[in-house]
Amino acid sequence: MFTVDGFEFETEEEAKRAQKEKAGIRYIKENTDMNDPDIVYKLYMRLNKPDTFSTPVGFAFLVELQEFLHTIPYIKNEDIRPIHIEKNAKPAGKKAKKEAESYKKKFHVALFFVIVLLTAIVSMFAITYISGHSPYVTDYENEIIDKYESWQQELEEREKALDEREAQTEWTK
Structure with missing residues (x-):
């Protein structure tokens, strides 16, 4: 088991993703005025999108921002979107593999057509050369x-x- 920020992960890949998210959160906290409710609200709305965070570390940060926004009196609770978590969320690694497979298939199809067309062009030149002076x-x-x-x-x-x-x-x- 791999532990990151108080969360246990079964695979090293998930733990590495959590480490990346933790580093990104640290960067955001260092470079953002987290005491300004307007900035925090904009940040929350920007980060609270599907595929932004995929590990509990990232979701915990969103919950932290959400709790802060609930304490601000002039921000209505209805304006704070709930955190969206996909039911069957696939890890980013699997999505990347699926996309790579898709591109691989497209590459093979394109390569097939390139070879067929190149063969046709070469054969036309060969026929012209073999036929001599016509x-x-x-x-x-x-x-x-x-x-x-x-x-x-x-x-x-x-x-x-x-x-x-x-x-x-x-x-x-």
Whole structure:
């Protein structure tokens, strides 16, 4: 068992949280005029929120502030909010673990999509590289023109060759 400020805790983690709250309370007491009811009231209203304190040490401090405010005649008891304690209050460590698990799942999903998209991009570049020189849309016209020019040149050469043969055969007759 671990003891902090007169309270016994079962785990070291809870005791450490209580130590943190105790240090925070000490800081507040040292830096705040605890004799000024208006300041104490504002402080009480600010600290009396869910998740501000989670150990009996913090709740005892809130009770101390509440008792002080009840002694001030011009502050109505109805204006002093009751201290809210969650029924199934989970220690901050468990909440942090749950949040970490949530972020971990989101990270894994995001990582999966990043890998899939990166694979798609790399495969597109690979396909482009492997396909070699394939004419782009603007090059199609030039390639077709070049192809027809080469055919025309080939046909002209054949015609010339035929004309020469015919001329030779006419001379031989």
